[in-house]
Amino acid sequence: MRYIFKFPDIGEGLDEGKIIEWYVEKGQSIQSGDALVKMETDKVVTDIPSPKSGVISARYGSIGDSIKVGSALVEIDIEGVEAKDAQDINQEEPAKAVTESVDEEGFGGVVGTIELAGDGAYLPAGDEGISSPNEPKARKKALATPVARAMAKDLGIDINQVVGTGPAGRVTKKDIESHRPPAPQRSVGSIETPRQRTEPLSQIRKTIAKNMLRSKQNTAHMAIMEEVEVSTLIEARSRLNEALKHDQIKLSYLPFIIQAIARALKKHPVLNAELDMENERIIYKDYINLGIAMDTDDGLVVPVIHDADKKSLTDLAHEIKSLADKARERKLTLDDLKDGTFSITSYGSIGGYFAVPVIAYPQVAIFGIGRIAQKPVVKDGEIVIGNIMPISMSVDHRIVDGAEVSRFVNDVLSYLKDPILLLA
Amino acid sequence: MTYDLIIIGSGPAGYVGAIKAGQRGLKTLVIDKKYIGGMCLNWGCIPTKSILESAKTYQKVLHAADFGVTGIKAEEIAFDWQQAVTRTRKIVAKLSRGIEFLWKKNGVEFLRAEAKIISPTQVEADKRVFETKNILIATGSRPAPRDDFPDAxxxxxxxxxxxxxxxxxxxxxxxxxxxxxxxxxxxxxxxxxxxxxxxxxxxxxxxxxxxxxxxxxxxxxxxxxxxxxxxxxxxxxxxxxxxxxxxxxxxGFRSAVLPQMEPQLKLEDGFIATDRRHMSSTDGIYAAGDVNGKGYLAHVASAQALEVIDSIMGVDLPDEERRYPLNIYTDPELAQIGMTEAQIKAQGIDYQVKQYSMSANGKALTEGSSEGFIRIIHETKYNQVLGVQMVSANATDLISEAGILMELEGSTYELARTIHAHPTVSEIYMDAGGMDG
Missing domain, CATH: 3.50.50.60 (FAD/NAD(P)-binding domain)
Structure with a gap:
């Protein structure tokens, strides 16, 4: 039984990737989950795992080649599965392996969802498309004649964009011949004048644009801002850094904030949840995966610290550094980017006091940290110099009300004000 | 009372069109001066195939000893023409009843009479005038009378x-x-x-x-x-x-059988001129089948009649030329579909012929009918199959596989990839499709 595995839509609006390295050869046996190929997109370099066990019967593309999403990557001969058995498997487990990850693409999971061809993709013959009825996000595969398909491939036309005029909308040879591809991007912005210039959007910018818009269109944003006096935290951090100076790691404020938030989320699980409007329910997550917004030369990426509540300050510091390095070198993998449940942005590290950050939909909230500043504060009836950290938090009011958010913020701030509480 | 459609002639265009019209809810009347089923059923397709089958059986019995069937004395074997005709008549009667049944089931009325078209909305028959919204002429053709043999x-x-x-x-x-x-x-x-x-x-x-x-x-x-x-x-x-x-x-070649008619329909070489919808030069009067001279095959006539019904129902017909098999019921049978090699060559298409002999086909050998071949002609870029020709026993049935393939714009790759049962004569498609040259 031959199975055609196509370059999956890795859910960030990318439409192609570049082959960096092949891990498999024609004729090689592989197990489901084995890495097939290393692909580079605008944002990540990631290994694409095989959805099936079997023997590689064909490999498409050489190192350096760009592969369009939806184009065949490899063909796998599935061992011992005759056509009929394959059908049976398909019927028994229709939902299996449709989606590798459930995380939605977004601010927090820039590369969120990897969609694999479903188990419905056993192909007895032909290059007929892979599709699965349980794969709502996958593009509907065009119905097309074999010759039309071959022709579209040959001419580099995305057959899914072609309007079919055959029976039931089948794309025929004639349709391919008369198909006019959309004008190339460059000509779109042909409004060059001496005082302005145009530049096509990069993939990452397109993705960010799409995700931000989606968040604003799908959530009811509400913001809360607060200040917290962090002199104790500053002192604690500097003492810890002194103690850790031989460990080649320097704590920033971020690990403390992560711990504070992780603890507060445990008390306020609704902020670590997701609203499932379709089924009219809230999905509570038992894990706390914090997305950390990071600025790179290419744009914003939000790698995720998984199980942040289970990590020590130094673990967190190491992980943040490692993610930052990878982000800078564009070496983040899909695993680094997926499954975030709540996000943190420390915009203040560059500048800015209060802000209204955009929620990484479908997460419920994002916590922003502004620049720490010395300000006069009243302490014991006297005006003294205080160290003030401003925080700004955006939440989705659909799922949580202001009172609960205020309680959550109070909890976070209590930890930041008196970090010794984190030891409790 | 006004009919939606009156069909004159009950051959493959008339009776198929009538059934479809009935199914579509059109109030339909068929008028034929002779037998239900027309030339095809009564004298053409079916009877000729029936007597050919008798002849083939006669040949088979003559050679029965080759298959190990002995005891038949060659000098006693004879061809009984009257019995062959009787058998033929039985088949025709059965099919004719089948048509009547389908008409009845779909509310189609039938009148045995000679029809005369008075106007695009009036047909006279049996001394009565029937009002109708549409008329379909499906009166067929017959061999043109010959000057050299007037009594043939x-x-x-x-x-x-x-x-x-x-x-x-x-x-x-x-x-x-x-x-x-x-x-x-x-x-x-x-x-x-x-x-x-x-x-x-x-x-x-x-x-x-x-x-x-x-x-x-x-x-x-x-x-x-x-x-x-x-x-x-x-x-x-x-x-x-x-x-x-x-x-x-x-x-010989055939000439149209025209009904009596008052409206002057445009003719071409004696056949009723029609457009893509098979409509004549007069609005509301259609002509399908042999009478329009576009083709002289029962299945072409039926396909045209179905298109007429679609057209009456307001369905737009696709522009493309329809593809149909050409079958010759000889021994072995000949069949083809799509373009001939000469047509492909004339269009300047780069093509290749994959030819495979029946003598390499196991099933054909066991059946004692290994005479023949298949030729699959495809263009060389995508290997799209453009034409198939076959010579074999049952080639007229086997050609349908090529018909489906070509209707779906298939290539030789699909043929080669489709697992065909062994042993079958149809394997020859897979064998030929998988050939290199």
Missing amino acids: LSLEDLYSLPVLPEKPLLVGRGANLVELAQFFQMIGKAPIILADDLPLMPALDASLEDFMLKKMSKAKIPLIPVIDAQIKDKSVSYKDKDYPFDMVINA
């Missing part, structure tokens, strides 16, 4: 013959003529072909024509071009040789 027997009359001629002279051109010649030859008669022109079967690929000419030559059926022949009273002279005959049968 037409195909319709063949079945009323008590005794078959020993040396029939078959005049004309086309598939019917070839089938008929082979029929007479198979039952031990000595037919002579007087051909109006060559190729004998002009619509066929040259490979099929060549095969059949060789086959007939081997069977010693004289093929005489009419232009070089001298016709005397009861013999034909050709190249200083006399070929006596005892009957002339007209199997």
Whole structure:
């Protein structure tokens, strides 16, 4: 039984990737989950795992080649599965392996969802498309004649964009011949004048644009801002850094904030949840995966610290550094980017006091940290110099009300004000 | 009372169109002056196939000993023409009842009478005038009468013959003529072909024509071009040789059978001129089947009639030319679909022919019918199949696989990839499809 595995839509609006390295050869046996190929997109370099066990019967593309999403990557001969058995498997487990990850693409999971061809993709013959009825996000595969398909491939036309005029909308040879591809991007912005210039959007910018818009269109944003006096935290951090100076790691404020938030989320699980409007329910997550917004030369990426509540300050510091390095070198993998449940942005590290950050939909909230500043504060009836950290938090009011958010913020701030509480 | 549609003629265009019209809820009346089913059912497709089957069975019995069936004395084997006709009549009656049943089921009315079109909305028959919104002329064709043989027997009359001629002279051109010649030859008669022109079967690929000419030559059926022949009273002279005959049968090209009509419809070479929707020059009057001269095959007539119903129902017809199989029920059968090699060449298409012999097919060998071949012609870029020609037992059925493939714009790759059962004659598609050259 031959199975055609196509370059999956890795859910960030990318439409192609570049082959960096092949891990498999024609004729090689592989197990489901084995890495097939290393692909580079605008944002990540990631290994694409095989959805099936079997023997590689064909490999498409050489190192350096760009592969369009939806184009065949490899063909796998599935061992011992005759056509009929394959059908049976398909019927028994229709939902299996449709989606590798459930995380939605977004601010927090820039590369969120990897969609694999479903188990419905056993192909007895032909290059007929892979599709699965349980794969709502996958593009509907065009119905097309074999010759039309071959022709579209040959001419580099995305057959899914072609309007079919055959029976039931089948794309025929004639349709391919008369198909006019959309004008190339460059000509779109042909409004060059001496005082302005145009530049096509990069993939990452397109993705960010799409995700931000989606968040604003799908959530009811509400913001809360607060200040917290962090002199104790500053002192604690500097003492810890002194103690850790031989460990080649320097704590920033971020690990403390992560711990504070992780603890507060445990008390306020609704902020670590997701609203499932379709089924009219809230999905509570038992894990706390914090997305950390990071600025790179290419744009914003939000790698995720998984199980942040289970990590020590130094673990967190190491992980943040490692993610930052990878982000800078564009070496983040899909695993680094997926499954975030709540996000943190420390915009203040560059500048800015209060802000209204955009929620990484479908997460419920994002916590922003502004620049720490010395300000006069009243302490014991006297005006003294205080160290003030401003925080700004955006939440989705659909799922949580202001009172609960205020309680959550109070909890976070209590930890930041008196970090010794984190030891409790 | 006004009909939605009156159909004149009940052949493959008329009866198929009527059933579809009934299914679509059109109030429909069919008028035919003779038998339900027209030429095809009563004298053409079905009866000729029936008597050919009798002839093939006769041949099979003659060679039964080769298959290990003994005890049959060759001198006692005979061909009983009357029994062959009786069997044919039974088949025709059964099919005719089938049509009547389907008409009844779909609310189609039938009137046996001669029809006359008075106007685009009026048809006169049986001394009555019927009002209608649409008229479909499906009156068919018959072999054109000949000046050189005014008394020649037409195909319709063949079945009323008590005794078959020993040396029939078959005049004309086309598939019917070839089938008929082979029929007479198979039952031990000595037919002579007087051909109006060559190729004998002009619509066929040259490979099929060549095969059949060789086959007939081997069977010693004289093929005489009419232009070089001298016709005397009861013999034909050709190249200083006399070929006596005892009957002339007209199997020539056909001319339209036109109903009586007041509206002056535009004709082309005696056939009713029609547009893509098969509408004549007068609005509301359609013509489908042989009578419009677009093709002389039952399945083409039926397809056209279905398009007429679609057209009446307001369905837009696709522009493309329809593809249909051409079948010749000889032994072995000939069949083709799509373009011939000559047509492909004329269009300047880069093509390749994948030809595979029946003699390499196990099932064909066991059936004792390993004579023949398949030719799959495809363009070389995507290997799209453009034409298929076949010679084999049951080629007329086997060709349907190529029909589906081509309807779906398939290539030789799909043929080669489709697992065909073994042993079957149809395997030849897979074998040929998988060939390199």
